[in-house]
Structures are given as structure tokens and as C-alpha cells.
Amino acid sequence: MGRLRGALLPLAVFALLAAAPFLGLGAGYMLNLLARGMILGIAALSLWLLVGGGGLVSLGHAAMLGVGAYAVVVLDAAGVTEALVVLPAAVLVAALFALLTGAVAIGTSGVHFIMITLAFGQMAFFTAGALSAYGGDDGYTLYGRTTVLGARWPEDRLAFHYLCLGLLAATLGLVQVLLASRFGRVLRAAKENPQRAQALGFNPYPYRLAAYAIAGGIAGLAGLLLANATEFVAPSYLAWQRSGDLLFMVILGGLGAPHGAVLGALAIVLLEEWLAEWTEHWRLIFGPLLVLAVLFLRGGLAGLPAQLRALRRG
């Protein structure tokens, strides 16, 4: 019963997303916004695997997303847009980048891990700015969007909406399967009590590094989708502020359950847009809302139903 109740909120959100095109939200602009929310949801989910699953707070996660997006750019400049090539390339290159930087970063912990991941993120950011062949600081406009077996159906807004929704659901499923597996249990054990995990004979390092590489690969997928959604890639995708945004989505959503990351991403993307439509000084409202969320939503958005139930019971 408890499990079922816990799944109610994410199911409702996914049902709403699936029904969105038929709820009068079919206007192109609204679908673009939702696609952006879902893509960032995929990236936030991969970060959740690190923060919520492994206790690894990364401030360089946007770099993984950016590496995936730049893989699309490099292939686009070479005239390759086929998903069978672009998708594995974006995922693998981002995972490889995560593996190499993670090998160094995982050795540290706490605030030092935050700063090392920030350092690698900044190095990737400045490298992207120096890629003059791909627009340098000005960014790069794609010649064509990714095709699937030569077909151009992902260019259709509605098709792209359901593609993002399907990938978001698949990512959430993957993260949940990973968490429940032996791999995930070791990862969580090393987060809760590293000494004990080590005493039981588990060296956390390879597990954490594997999680870091997997999260990098998923973020690379999000980068591919984001490049397709905007048909434009710029170094600003890799800026530390973007990494911060992803982290804020994860924290706002709550670390209790992976679907929190999806809630956090959608909440931040939609709230920003709606407030911005309402007033140019939307940050005056958005900022204090974040403070209030921290002060009063102890379990994040994902913990909201449980908190409401506890409130009703008194």
C-alpha cells in the first residue's frame, strides 16, 4: 500500500505530461517548454543518481550534458545526423569524460569533491569557448536535427514531446532498477556509512566511479536532446551556473526518491517561465520561494504528499 501511494505522484505527473498535448497545451511554445523541462529532468535524474544514490554532490554536471551536445555538433559539422551514430557517440563520449574526470574526483569527498567537479566543469567550459571551428564563444547552430534511420520524424513537435517523455520514463526506470540492484545497495551503503561498507569488504571507489560514468552517459543523452530541441549549442551549456541549476532541481525535488529530480526540474522550468511571463522581476518572487521551500518542505517536492498526510493526521 505504501509503495503504491509513493508511486501515485510520479504516475500523476507522467499522465499529465502524456495528456498535455490534448489539454489545450498543444501550442508550440508550451510543448517546447515541456520538452525542455523533460530533458532537464533526464539530466537532473542522472545527477540524482550521484547525489541521492551515492552522496556525490557534483557541481560540474552540466559539463557532461555539454560534452554530449558538442558530440552532436562535431558530427553535425561532419555531416552526420543519423541517430544510430549520434546517440552512441553522445552517450559514450560523455560517459568517457565522466570516467576520466571521475577517476580523479572520486578520491576526494565533501566540499572538495564539489570543488574538483567544478574545476573539471570549468575546464570543459573554457575548452568549448576556444573551439573556434565550432563557433567558439558564440556557439554553433545545427545544420540539421538528428534523424532516425534517415527519417525526420523527431522534428515534429508532438513526436519529439513523446520521445522525450519516453526517454524520461526509461531513465527513471533505469535509475530505480540500478538503485534496487546489488550495485545500488553498495552505492547507498557507502553513502550512509562508508566505514561500515568498507569493513564489510566493499571498496566504494569502483562503485562510485561506475555510477559517475553512468550518470555522465545519461547526461550526454540529455545533451543530445537539448541540442535537438534548440538546434543550437553554446559553451554556456557547460557554465557552472547550469551545473548549479541542475543541483538546485535535485535539491528542490528532494533526495528521498529519484522522481524528485523530475518534479524539481519541471517545477523550476515551469515556474520560471510563468513568473517571467507575469513580471520582468520574477526573481524577486522565485528567490524567496526557494528559501521558503527549504525552510518548510523538509523532504523536497517528492516528500510533499507524506508531509501533507502527516499534517492532516496532526
Place this chain on the structure above:
Amino acid sequence: MSTQLLLVQALNGLQFGVLLFLVAAGLTLVFGVMDFINLAHGVQYMLGAYLGASFAAWTGSFWPGLLLALPAALACGLLLEWLVFRHLYDRDHLSQVLATFGVILFLNQAVKLVWGTAPLQVPVPSLLEGGIALMPGLQYPVYRLAILAAGIATALLLWLLVERTRAGALVRAGASNRPMLAALGVDTGRLFMLVFGCGAMLAGFAGIMAAPILSVEPGMGDSVLILAFVVIVIGGIGSVRGAFVAALLVGLIETLGRSLMPDLMRLFLAPSPARQAGAALASMLVYVAMALILAARPRGLFPARAG
């Protein structure tokens, strides 16, 4: 590159380092003593610059502006502590990060609302105008030297406060073992307010002094914040001495790298790609240095925390 230009760049680097130290000192104490990650610390620097600019324009002179802006920056810091930060001390780091980010968003926008988006210009005070000949044929602005002197004087004062007074001893004790300090019956709430107020005022002071040489604009605290975090991690969290050494180091690396790297790259590359690669490498240099230092000394150059 001539030795003269190198000397000028080195002085610029030290002067930037001193400004960084003033911001980082408060950050490292707040983090070290209160175990509180305050992303909104960079905003204190921005507020200082805006308050200094406004009071200077209002009174018509830099000095009364400085005198009025300092207590105003202190008041802003204490108000924020009372309104928001106080409720976050017993929360985990991630909650602190999100809430203080909310404060950044609010204050950056509030500054835009009050002062507009256009950068403000603050004239250099007439007393410190002009240049001084350091060597034959080498003029250096007096105001920049004054910043360097003021920064070093503040660092000395802070060192005396932390190393030689009772309050300073409590601060050091808090940085090394906070639960023990509270168990010994020290009113940590009051100590936190003192540390927080001092930190906010120092950051504000840096902002006021930077106002005449940098443009005062919304979001100016964000880039300083990230470098200040690099400084406190290199220096060792909670260590004022570490923050000072690391701030000068980061200031020098950042400034010298920017002027030397493109020239260095020209030895290997054609001028145009050399400029681009040099600029990118120069921006990375600080982070590479941080990664190297942390690899060699994981707890920074001067670790403050015991055990």
C-alpha cells in the same frame, strides 16, 4: 614581455588577490566556524559596491560614502542573518546551498530594480588620483596601490583579532571543534552573529574599494564568489592565514596567466589561435592549480579543522 609590464601585472595580481582575500576571509570563517555554506556571500560584495557608489554620489565624495557604506553593509549582513541564515545553521549543506541561492536571485534582481541594469561608475577619490613612478618610465595608479595597502592592513588587523583576542580564540576554537565549544558553554549564537557580521562587512569593504576600478553592475558578485570558494579550499577551510596566501596566489595566477599565456602560446601557434587558446588556458589555470594543490594536500595549505 618587458620586466616593467611584468611588474605592473604582478602588482595588479596582488591587488586583485587582496580584494579576493577580503571576500574569502568572511566565507572561510563562516564555513569553518558555523559549517555553513553561504553562496550569498558574493552578493555582500556587490551590495557593498552599490552602497558605496550611492553614498558617494549622495554626499559628493568617496570618503563619507565609504564611512556610511560600511555600517550599511554590516546592517544588511545582520538583517540577512536574522531573516534567513539563522534558520539554516542546523540544516544539511544542500539545503543551505539552495536557500542561499534563492537569496542571490532575490538580491541580484532587487539591485536591478533599485539601481537599474546599467553599470554605475564611481570616480577615483581625488586624494588618490593619478599615478606614481615606481621605476623610471613606469607609472602605476596610486589608487590601486592604496587598495593593496588597505587590504594588507585589514589582513593584519584581522590576524591580530583572530590570533590575539578572546573573541578570536573562540573563533579559532569554533573552526577546529564546534561541538566542543558549545559544550563548554560558549554562546555560539552570538559568536555566529559576530563572525557573520564581520564577514559581511569585509566583503562589503572589498566591494566599495573595487567600485572605482571595476564597473558596478548586478551579478558582479557571482564570479568573485566562485573564485573565493577556490581560495578557501586551497587555503584550508576556516583558516584566515590560508585564505590570505591562497588569495594572493589565485590573484597572481589569474592576472599573470591572462597576460602571459597568449604570448606563451605564440611560441607554438599562429597568432589568432594562440590568442584564443591562451585565453582559454589562462582561465583554466586557477582550476588546474586548485586540482594540483588538492591532489597534494587534500585539506588545503593550512588546514584549520582538527582530526
